[in-house]
Amino acid sequence: MNTNFIEFKNISKIFPGQQALKGVSFSIKKGEIHAILGENGAGKSTLLNILHGVFPPTSGEIFINGDLVSFSNPYDAIKSGVVKVHQEIILVPEMTVMDNIFLGFEETRLGLLDRRNLRVRTEVMLKSLGCTFSPDERVKDLNVGEKQMVQIAKALELKANIISFDEPTSSLTNKEVETLFRAISQLKQKGLTILFITHKLDEIYRICDRATILRDGEFITTYEVEDLPKEKLIKSMVGRDVAMFAKRHRDCCVDWQTVVLKVDKLSGARGFRDISFDLHKGEILGFYGLVGAKRTETMRAIFGADPRLSGSIEVFGKSVNINSPTDATDNRIGLVPENRKEQGFVKEMNNLDNISLASLKKFDRGLLQDNKRKWKNAELLGKVVGLTPNNPAFNTSSLSGGNQQKVIIAKWLSTDADILIFDEPTKGIDVGSKSEIYALMEELVHQGKSIIMISGELPEIIGMSDRVIVMHDGKIAAILNREEFDETTILAGAVGGRN
């Protein structure tokens, strides 16, 4: 057996402001299903992207079957038999299954598509994969699992010998997962080599032969999955430097007697179920989970941005009916969304208008707006959040990520919101601004506000939270008090490795 079918040698990747991979070396055997594991930001997707030619490594080499390869784009990789089944579907929705499979690689006879031949081939292929839909079905009418099967069929038709999956089950039903796993086992039988990124431990034990752990862009180890204890696996995913700079500087100020937000058995169409928790006055409640845990979806439903299926919400002991963000802001809830640029601010507007956007009503003076007061308010809040330079006339989009985040926080301070939901508040923000945002959050809870902080960064969650709720696969896996905080425990909940 060729032990080094795919060899990563010293792969490093530097993005502006961060090093995503640091000299990663390991190898993958021919014909195995190889899991790549790690926390958010461990470098898993970056590694796959390099393998598939999405971008080149900053340094390092990849060998496939002994040959040095460097694909300059995904199309090159596909031609050499290295195919990725995407997290986001990349098929053309309006075209049929068959046309999608052969798109870009159409076979023609006398310049025309040889449909009859292609159709027969597609049918055979779909049947062998255990698919029940016809080649003539339009892709837009298929569900997520079926779309993945189309991609697998396409990969096979392209004579792929390496297929990688990036969290293929994150939006599948149990039945679809079964079909997918059967198909993957079949690929293995055919001698294909499979790379498999996942956040779910049980999946690793079900189908993977070996697992490689990455942590903070570094290679940690490769395990044989058989007989590997779960605890050992989880431990090697964490265990980072203890030098955390995300930490609280002042005493805990939680008023445990006052529940400001009570969520009871909340379920939503976007995959989260039975979410119940209390948020107390002066508390920072951390929400940890890996990609696909549905933390953002849960918070959007609480904020009224997405519909909820069942469950109730109480604000300050009063049952409220939040069906839109307008209802949420009326109940003095604010949301600092994960995607600042797409959802957080209006890029055509300056700081003055972005800071005032959610609270324009209070500047009404008759039919017009009191612009002087609005300006003073923006200037004052800019100072409170530490905007530098603090100029309301500056265009928000021209500021650094940290300052943009401060503008969005100022927007909610302007509404006098009591409950603030921060979704990945320090994502893509430089180190200096990060600690400023942390200090600001601490200041806010000391002023009697309450914060829910979604974060995928363990140091941030552990350093900042009074309590942590761990989510896994749309459900609450654990609620931990500060004295129970421990990287291994939290991560175990997030990968579904408790119980």
Next chain:
Amino acid sequence: MNSMKFFKEYNREIGLVIALIFITVLFGSINPLYVSIGNITDIIDQTTIYGLMALGMTFIIIGGGIDLSVGSVLAFVGVIVANMLTAKIHPVICILAGIAIGFLVGSINGFFVAKMKLQPFVATLGSMSMLRGFAYVITKGFPIINLPSEYRKMVDGLVYGNIRASVIIFLLVAVICHIILKQTRFGNYVYAIGGNEESARLSGINVDRYKILIFALGVSTSALAAIVQVAKLGTGEASAGGGYELNAIAPVAIGGASMTGGRGGIIGTVLGALLFSGLKIGLIVIGVDPFWQYVATGAVIVIAAYGEKIQAQFSELRRRYAQSR
């Protein structure tokens, strides 16, 4: 505000004024008649109809939409107002009714867009055809004539020297629109919704409601244009305003509004409208074949749109530069 800031803030408007001076000098030097009082009055008179329509369109476009039905609104509201006038209803009531109908039509367009989630282009393409049809149904294809001179005098009579009432109406509405856009909460919402609808929604703004209001207000000025048009022509015709969508959208585009929303202003639109009709009349005055006018105005729109794009790219570059420091 120091002068640098002024140039930065109003660079588009300054560019338009320069373009306006340029075409005035150009056409004037070819045919001095172009700069005669009579001709300038003509240009301004022409501007009132397009200009009124473009004022409302400014709201719709900054709000991230488009409305193709405004030309048909001109006909539809026009024939209703004309019909009411021939039925001896008091002119003031006819005018108010006309505006109210425009508001209603705009609300329906807005409803299609906000609540039924149709693309503004498609939704208003539908109402464009329907309203035109209604106008023909109402008139059976005949123009409505013999309108009371009292009405015509009220809306389009000379009030001072060569200045017509309709010009005063246009300027007044322009000032009101400018104040609404720049000084009111609603105006802020228009920019926010057009700039980033999701962000506006997540800021607690009732986006659907304001979208409907934007269309309602936007179409109302076209109703006002219909009222002026009827007074100018002395008839109400179902064929009026054919192709006027272009005339309403062009000044907004020339005036520097972003067709994807979030950017633009009334001053730009007014200057754009003046430039637009100045160009049209100038081409006639210097004796260009009328058929070429379409070509020329189309070219100006493309050039203006390209200018807007370049400007956006430039400010993006400046932003990157500012961030990199």
